[in-house]
Amino acid sequence: MQVFVSAKNFKVSETIREHIDRRLAFALDRFQREVERIDVSLADLNGPKGGLDKQCRMVAKLRSDGTVVIEDQDMDFFAVIDRAADRLGHAIQRVIERRRDMKYARRRAEALLAETAETAESTDQTPTSKDSDAASHSSDSEQENS
16 A cells, blocks of 8 residues: 655645554555555645644545545644544445445345246246146047037
């Protein structure tokens, strides 16, 4: 899993870069094989004025041709990175579970269709005993009437 960090309106310190790596490793450890790369963009929207202006945007590119985007804001870069990494982990987990559920649902549906097709073929080809009895009774009654 590759992590790329970019910043807007300030310079990313080594402390913040290490914090990002540590938090992403913790939040996405079990999805190492699923995540190809993560782009982290940090921005200080108001500059030195303060306020709820620290923004973190994380874009995870999955190996299965999916992309998960999380964006969050807070007063502190460390807090916004923590929350965004946790949200990214939960979002990736939901994507993987949905894909797995759809795969199993598709397999079950295909199995049911194959089973009903086999059942329909077997009932169409073999006449039931009622049909053969009715055919023999009608031919007997026709011979009696003649």
